[in-house]
Amino acid sequence: MDRRKILLLIFDGLGDRPVAELGHKTPLEAAPKPALDWFAANGINGLLDPIAPGVRPGSDTSHLALFGYDPYEVYTGRGPFEAAGVGITLEPGDIAFRCNFVTVDEDMKVLDRRAGRIREGTEELAKALDGIKIGRVKVLFRAGTEHRGALVLRGKGLSPRVSDTDPHEHGVPVPEAKPLVPKAKGTAKALNAFTRAAHKALKDHPVNQERVAKGEMPANLVLARGPGQFPDLAPLPEKYGLKAAGIAGVALIKGMCRAVGMDVLEVPGATGGLDTDMVAKAEAALDALGTYDLVVVNVKAADGKASEKIRVIERIDQMMAVLKAKLGPEIVLAMTADHSTPVALADHSGDPVPVTVFGEGVRVDDVSSFDERSVAKGGLGRIRGRDLMPILMSLANRAEKYGA
Amino acid sequence: MDRRKILLLIFDGLGDRPVAELGHKTPLEAAPKPALDWFAANGINGLLDPIAPGVRPGSDTSHLALFGYDPYEVYTGRGPFEAAGVGITLEPGDIAFRCNFVTVDEDMKVLDRRAGRIREGTEELAKALDGIKIGRVKVLFRAGTEHRGALVLRGKGLSPRVSDTDPHEHGVPVPEAKPLVPKAKGTAKALNAFTRAAHKALKDHPVNQERVAKGEMPANLVLARGPGQFPDLAPLPEKYGLKAAGIAGVALIKGMCRAVGMDVLEVPGATGGLDTDMVAKAEAALDALGTYDLVVVNVKAADGKASEKIRVIERIDQMMAVLKAKLGPEIVLAMTADHSTPVALADHSGDPVPVTVFGEGVRVDDVSSFDERSVAKGGLGRIRGRDLMPILMSLANRAEKYGA
Numbered sequence: 001m002d003r004r005k006i007l008l009l010i011f012d013g014l015g016d017r018p019v020a021e022l023g024h025k026t027p028l029e030a031a032p033k034p035a036l037d038w039f040a041a042n043g044i045n046g047l048l049d050p051i052a053p054g055v056r057p058g059s060d061t062s063h064l065a066l067f068g069y070d071p072y073e074v075y076t077g078r079g080p081f082e083a084a085g086v087g088i089t090l091e092p093g094d095i096a097f098r099c100n101f102v103t104v105d106e107d108m109k110v111l112d113r114r115a116g117r118i119r120e121g122t123e124e125l126a127k128a129l130d131g132i133k134i135g136r137v138k139v140l141f142r143a144g145t146e147h148r149g150a151l152v153l154r155g156k157g158l159s160p161r162v163s164d165t166d167p168h169e170h171g172v173p174v175p176e177a178k179p180l181v182p183k184a185k186g187t188a189k190a191l192n193a194f195t196r197a198a199h200k201a202l203k204d205h206p207v208n209q210e211r212v213a214k215g216e217m218p219a220n221l222v223l224a225r226g227p228g229q230f231p232d233l234a235p236l237p238e239k240y241g242l243k244a245a246g247i248a249g250v251a252l253i254k255g256m257c258r259a260v261g262m263d264v265l266e267v268p269g270a271t272g273g274l275d276t277d278m279v280a281k282a283e284a285a286l287d288a289l290g291t292y293d294l295v296v297v298n299v300k301a302a303d304g305k306a307s308e309k310i311r312v313i314e315r316i317d318q319m320m321a322v323l324k325a326k327l328g329p330e331i332v333l334a335m336t337a338d339h340s341t342p343v344a345l346a347d348h349s350g351d352p353v354p355v356t357v358f359g360e361g362v363r364v365d366d367v368s369s370f371d372e373r374s375v376a377k378g379g380l381g382r383i384r385g386r387d388l389m390p391i392l393m394s395l396a397n398r399a400e401k402y403g404a
Numbered sequence: 405m406d407r408r409k410i411l412l413l414i415f416d417g418l419g420d421r422p423v424a425e426l427g428h429k430t431p432l433e434a435a436p437k438p439a440l441d442w443f444a445a446n447g448i449n450g451l452l453d454p455i456a457p458g459v460r461p462g463s464d465t466s467h468l469a470l471f472g473y474d475p476y477e478v479y480t481g482r483g484p485f486e487a488a489g490v491g492i493t494l495e496p497g498d499i500a501f502r503c504n505f506v507t508v509d510e511d512m513k514v515l516d517r518r519a520g521r522i523r524e525g526t527e528e529l530a531k532a533l534d535g536i537k538i539g540r541v542k543v544l545f546r547a548g549t550e551h552r553g554a555l556v557l558r559g560k561g562l563s564p565r566v567s568d569t570d571p572h573e574h575g576v577p578v579p580e581a582k583p584l585v586p587k588a589k590g591t592a593k594a595l596n597a598f599t600r601a602a603h604k605a606l607k608d609h610p611v612n613q614e615r616v617a618k619g620e621m622p623a624n625l626v627l628a629r630g631p632g633q634f635p636d637l638a639p640l641p642e643k644y645g646l647k648a649a650g651i652a653g654v655a656l657i658k659g660m661c662r663a664v665g666m667d668v669l670e671v672p673g674a675t676g677g678l679d680t681d682m683v684a685k686a687e688a689a690l691d692a693l694g695t696y697d698l699v700v701v702n703v704k705a706a707d708g709k710a711s712e713k714i715r716v717i718e719r720i721d722q723m724m725a726v727l728k729a730k731l732g733p734e735i736v737l738a739m740t741a742d743h744s745t746p747v748a749l750a751d752h753s754g755d756p757v758p759v760t761v762f763g764e765g766v767r768v769d770d771v772s773s774f775d776e777r778s779v780a781k782g783g784l785g786r787i788r789g790r791d792l793m794p795i796l797m798s799l800a801n802r803a804e805k806y807g808a
Contacts, residue, residue, distance in 0.1 A: 361421040361748060363430070363755070363776055379777060381786035383457050390458025394754025401752055402455055403462020403475065404482040404502075404630055404656075 004359065004396040006242070006294045007285060007323075007333045008388075010066060011316060012059065012253075013302025015340025015353035015372060016309070027306055027343065028354070028371035031313035035320035039335060040370040043358035046380025047372070048336050048388065054350040057385075062338035063256040065385030067296075068240070069233055076160050077228020078252070083150040085255025086142040090230040095158045095187060097224035099141075099149040100166060101125065103217040104199070108174045110167055114147040116217030121207035122149065125219055128201045137190040139197075141222070144251050151224050153191065159184035165195050166223035174223065191224060198222050235261030236294075240393060245288050247281055248298035257296065278319040286326055293398075302341035309343055332359035332396045334388060335370070355380060355388065359395055408763065408800040410646070410698045411689060411727075411737045412792075414470060415720060416463065416657075417706025419744025419757035419776055420713070431710055431747065432758070432775035435717035439724035443739060444774035447762035450784025451776070452740050452792065458754040461789075466742035467660040469789030471700075472644070473637055480564050481632025482656070487554040489659025490546040494634040499562045499591060501628035503545075503553040504570060505529065507621040508603070512578045514571055518551040520621030525611035526553065529623055532605045541594040545626070548655045555628050557595065563588035569599055570627035578627065595628060602626050639665030640698075644797060649692050651685055652702035661700065682723040690730055697802075706745035713747060736763035736800045738792060739774070759784060759792065763799055 016026040023030070049055070050062035051071065060078050061071040079096035090096060101122055103112040122143035129141035129151075137155035144150060161180040167173075177191040199221045202208060208218035236244050238261070246257030247265050254264045267284040269277030281297050288295045299316060303309050320335075327333060337353035354375040365379035376382075383391070393399040420430040427434075453459070454466035455475065464482050465475040483500035494500060505526055507516040526547035533545035533555075541559035548554060565584040571577075581595040603625045606612060612622035641648050642665070650661030651669050658668045671688040673681030685701050692699045703720060707713050724739075731737060741757035758779040769783035780786075787795070797803040 361746065363422060363780075364428070365777060365780065377781070379451075379780040381451060381780065383786070387457035390456065390754060392458070394458045394460055397749060397753075399458065399460040399754050401460045401462050403465030403479060 002330070003398050004330050004332050005289050005292070006392045006396050007289060007327075007331050008066070008294065008296045008392065009333070009335040010063070010296065010298045011301040011335065011337045012298055013300070013339060013341030013348070014337035015351055017340070017342040017344060017349070017351060019306045019343055022306055026372050027309040027313060029369075029373065031310040031317075033313055033317040033370065035317045035324050036313075036335070036370040037368060038324055039320060039333070039358045040356050040375065041368040042364060043356045044362045044365050044380050045354065045356050045367040045370070045375035045378025047352040047376050047382045048355040048385060049352045049382065050339055050385040052384060053352065056348050056350040057339045058348065059252060059338050060256060062385060063253065066336070066338065066388055067236055067256075067260050068386060068389030069260070070386060074231040074233045075228070076231065078226035079150065079160075079228040080230050081252055081255035081259055082144065082148075082226070083142070083152050083255065084258040085251030085253070086144050086150045088140055088142055088150060088152055090152065091154065092230055092232075093154070093156070093158060094230055095153045095160050095227055096230070097151040098226040099151045099222040099224050101147045101149060101219035102221050102223050103219065104174060104221045108199070110170055110172060110174060110223070112217050113166070113170060113223070115219035116211070118147050118211075118219045121211070122147070122219065124207050125202060125205060128205055129198055129222065132194065132197050132201070134190045134193045134197065139194055147219070148251070149222060151194070151222065153187065153194070155190070157183070158187045158190070160227040160229050162188045162191055162227055164223070164225035165191060166225040168225070174221065177224075195221070231259060233260065237261050240294070240389065241398065242293040243291070244294040244296070245292045246296045246298070247284055247288070249300065253298045262296065263292075278315055279322055282319045282322045286323070289331060301337065304343065304346055306343045329360055332357065332392055334358075334392055336388065352382065355383065357391065357395065361395060406734070407802050408734050408736050409693050409696070410796045410800050411693060411731075411735050412470070412698065412700045412796065413737070413739040414467070414700065414702045415705040415739065415741045416702055417704070417743060417745030417752070418741035419755055421744070421746040421748060421753070421755060423710045423747055426710055430776050431713040431717060433773070433777065435714040435721075437717055437721040437774065439721045439728050440717075440739070440774040441772060442728055443724060443737065443762045444760050444779065445772040446768060447760045448766045448769050448784050449758065449760050449771040449774070449779035449782025451756040451780050451786045452759040452789060453756045453786065454743055454789040456788060457756070460752050460754040461743045462752065463656060463742050464660060466789060467657065470740070470742065470792055471640055471660075471664050472790060472793030473664070474790060478635040478637045479632075480635065482630035483554070483564070483632040484634050485656055485659035485663055486548065486552075486630070487546070487556050487659065488662040489655030489657070490548045490554045492544055492546055492554060492556055494556065495558065496634055496636075497558070497560070497562060498634055499557045499564050499631055500634070501555040502630040503555045503626045503628050505551045505553060505623035506625050506627050507623065508578060508625045512603070514574055514576060514578060514627070516621050517570070517574060517627070519623035520615070522551050522615075522623045525615070526551070526623065528611050529606060529609060532609055533602055533626065536598065536601050536605070538594045538597045538601065543598055551623070552655070553626060555598070555626065557591065557598070559594070561587070562591045562594070564631040564633050566592045566595060566631055568627070568629040569595060570629040572629075578625065581628075599625070635663060637664065641665050644698070644793065645802065646697040647695070648698040648700070649696040650700045650702070651688055651692070653704065657702045666700065667696070682719055683726055686723045686726045690727070693735060705741065708747065708750055710747045733764055736761065736796055738762070738796055740792065756786065759787065761795065761799065765799060
């Protein structure tokens with residue numbers, strides 16, 4: 001039988017809990033969404049625990065699982081994916097951190113963890129940090145979106161087991177990085193030396209002089225968190241024998257895609273914010289399926305308010321209507337989320353997310369609505385993030401037989 | 405409470421996907437099967453992933469899982485089960501291969517991978533190979549069904565990590581076995597020496613002279629694949645404290661049963677083909693339950709065509725009608741499949757299979773049909789192959805307590 005192609009749609013943060021102001025419905029239950037429901041009605045449905053029941057996933061660990069990896073085996077921290085997202089090609093042994101540009105006072109107390117929400121000039125500031133040498137350790141630094149950046153320490157014998165230099169609160173002094181295991185001593189020392197060098201390089205930087213002149217907070221330091229090493233994993237194209245591409249707005253998810261060996265496709269208008277052009281993403285995905293065997297699309301779906309989330313769901317539904325109209329029979333489509341983000345919590349939760357698989361040969365069940373409670377009665381039952389790729393590989397008639 | 409006995413029925417390849425020509429029903433959904441449905445209606449039902457969701461199981465890995473073992477821990481290849489199936493008692497350190505009698509030309513090119521579908525004379529040919537010595541390596545060889553056979557290399561320091569000598573296609577030269585790891589060098593050398601010795605022993609063998617005289621293809625070589633070592637596992641009777649027997653037609657499944665320490669019962673008329681006498685198997689199983697605590701029956705259920713598969717299901721149903729009439733209250737019965745074999749795919753798929761457990765004390769659910777979609781709503785939910793034996797042990801009031 002013919003091998004099929006796979007389209008995996010990940011609605012970032014879509015799952016929710018019943019919301020009182022929606023009459024104890026979830027946003028998915030409350031929103032009109034004929035196209036999403038059509039796929040549910042013509043597919044097989046279930047609940048998916050991205051990592052395991054009750055485990056609150058990060059976007060990074062969840063994407064690893066949805067890509068078929070065991071995050072408990074390959075995940076060491078968010079830094080490497082952030083670094084890959086801003087275009088740093090990591091080497092084995094590199095330690096990568098997520099960073100914020102921040103504002104500190106003369107006593108190195110943190111005044112603002114986002115440097116007055118700086119948006120411009122960070123690339124120039126990053127250049128002042130990129131290439132710094134701390135003894136034998138080489139520093140790589142790139143600016144990310146808004147106040148974010150990625151730091152990589154490259155050298156011999158480094159370890160990701162150091163504490164953050166980001167205190168995660170305001171008004172406190174910048175903490176020293178501490179080794180969490182004895183062999184991380186040198187790394188902590190290098191990171192602390194970098195913190196001092198960064199302050200020196202940034203405090204009188206023209207970008208900051210201009211900011212101060214305009215009454216804005218200077219981005220006079222970068223603080224690091226989420227250290228990790230490049231995951232030692234089999235690239236997805238190799239693992240599954242698939243030519244694979246990812247479409248995403250935010251750097252972290254692009255980094256996730258790159259880290260597992262996917263090509264990252266840039267879609268004009270797809271920013272990763274809620275203003276992202278979802279229909280453009282859908283069209284780009286359909287296009288990409290001409291040359292790729294697997295296309296993953298990440299769409300931001302969470303927001304602080306229930307009413308806003310419902311509006312996002314309506315826009316996702318427009319995207320699904322495009323796919324419904326144009327999808328060929330050679331495609332197996334899956335739609336799910338990387339985690340629930342209940343509006344009442346405004347953060348990731350451990351609640352499972354809906355999952356629908358649509359395509360030729362699927363055992364269509366009698367679920368007719370794509371929402372948390374309806375899909376719980378579906379034919380997929382309750383699966384885990386890591387199960388999804390094998391299920392899609394099997395339905396795409398691409399799975400290798402285990403045994404004979 | 406009294407300990408009960410367990411009857412485990414494995415319908416080989418039974419699961420399917422919706423079939424267009426059956427009005428998008430699966431063969432199980434389309435077939436009349438009152439007895440199977442009676443067991444579903446009076447039992448507890450669910451879906452079973454033989455290995456894990458989406459994983460395409462081999463019959464060997466799946467049976468290991470259904471017998472309660474973790475194939476990822478104990479499985480090294482199909483050869484050992486094939487060898488056990490034809491009656492070779494494997495010793496630790498033995499390397500076993502599945503073999504085909506094949507036809508090669510004078511340049512050792514493969515003309516026919518089944519030696520003109522040879523059916524007779526293979527036992528004599530096998531005798532010419534059995535006992536060959538390659539240095540310090542002893543060769544054991546037995547004929548299997550039709551063109552099949554099993555090869556065992558017995559000696560010190562052998563490894564299963566060698567490539568096949570079967571090219572898996574026609575018109576190409578017989579490939580040399582290659583070591584896949586350095587320590588398999590000696591094994592590859594021995595296997596290649598055996599290939600040459602086998603050709604020498606077979607090419608002018610009277611059986612082949614006769615075949616050539618009749619215009620048939622000579623079985624002038626054997627080619628090996630699927631090497632493996634005897635699994636290092638606790639025998640099932642020991643693991644579960646059960647006297648266990650298996651009833652199966654095909655050599656591989658008999659080998660699986662033997663490999664885990666079950667007695668294999670021969671049932672006249674039970675060939676393993678679709679012409680197998682299923683009612684005879686049921687009667688033999690009921691008989692065996694007089695002396696055994698666990699009886700496993702494997703019944704072939706897959707076929708190339710939907711209409712044929714429906715006919716097989718009807719015959720399985722007749723077998724179930726016999727069991728329904730004669731089964732005593734001391735029996736816990738389970739019926740499931742080792743894998744799905746969708747008619748559209750004509751090969752194993754990663755789709756889960758139905759499972760029903762019937763017997764005193766079972767939490768009977770409201771499923772009333774034994775098919776892929778109905779059982780998905782059953783009380784067992786979605787379980788894995790390895791879960792089944794513990795569930796049956798518990799319902800048979802034989803499980804040991806874990807903890808106090």
